[in-house]
Amino acid sequence: MLRPTGRPAVTIDVGSTRYLVVADLHVGYELELSSKGVRVPPHEERIANELVRLGEETGAQVLVLLGDVKHRVAGYSWRDAVGVRKLVGIVKASFEEVLVLPGNHDGGISELLAGLARIEDSRGIMLGDYWVMHGHTWPHPDCLSARTVVIGHTHPTLRIRSEEGTVRARVHLLMEASRSRLAKELTSRPGYARLLEGRKPRGKLRLVVLAHFSPLAPGVDVQELRGSPGTSPLIRSGVFDLAGAEVITLDAQPIGRLGEIRAEAAEG
Secondary structure (H helix, E strand, O other): OOOEOOOEEEEEEOOOOEEEEEOOOOEEHHHHHHHHOOOOOOOHHHHHHHHHHHHHHHHOOOOEEEEOOOOOOOOOHHHHHHHHHHHHHHHHHHOOOEEEEEOOOOHHHHHHHOOOOOOOOOOOEOOOOOEEEOOOOOOOHHHOOOOOEEEEEOOOOEEEOOOOOEEEOEEEEEEEHHHHHHHHHHHHHHHHHHOOOOOOOOEEEEEEEEEOOOOOOOOEEHHHHOOOOOOOOOHHOOOOOOOEEEOOOOOOEEEEEHHHHHHHHHHH
């Protein structure tokens, strides 16, 4: 079962094991801000402490990091190495295991986290009935056996206007697609046709898009998702019903369907 936490994170229960699942930590993003003249102190210890508290509050035994653990895309600097290893070193003491599903910002992460975390396939792994991955690439066809695919990568936010001004709140998204349509799309990917031979997937598959955990990294307005180059190919492809996507607060309160939110914004 997947449960919200009230933060940009969810838990997934598989038997007696509870997984705490978060995405997009972007350790080192403050270095990019510094290059633009915005001085922000290192955030890895703050993020690590928040993850430890969430682990204690939820009773999770395993921490799952859905990619973009670090911010630098290609390789890493000494500062990245210090920050990422410090963060994972802190949280490792509070969890039985730390799993990492690499994202597009995680070049060199296997070397960087050697001895600290288990690095999984970027195309995803199965946790019970849930297929989890970062979301920047196409999933392995085994995802078709899951009930729900859980990704990060997209950084969904909702623009909220009030008399005091406009703020952007981090949100989760929930949408659906037919398994057969996703299978057809995957078949067109290089090397995937062979992996899909003999499969006849039926029914609906859900997609949960997690909010980004980093308090510094920018978000993407949900009304602009389809045209955003940083959007997951699962969304860009049109396989999943984006207009029908439910926009949900971090504590799982429904806000509305994306198509309705877009229509209201256009009228306003």
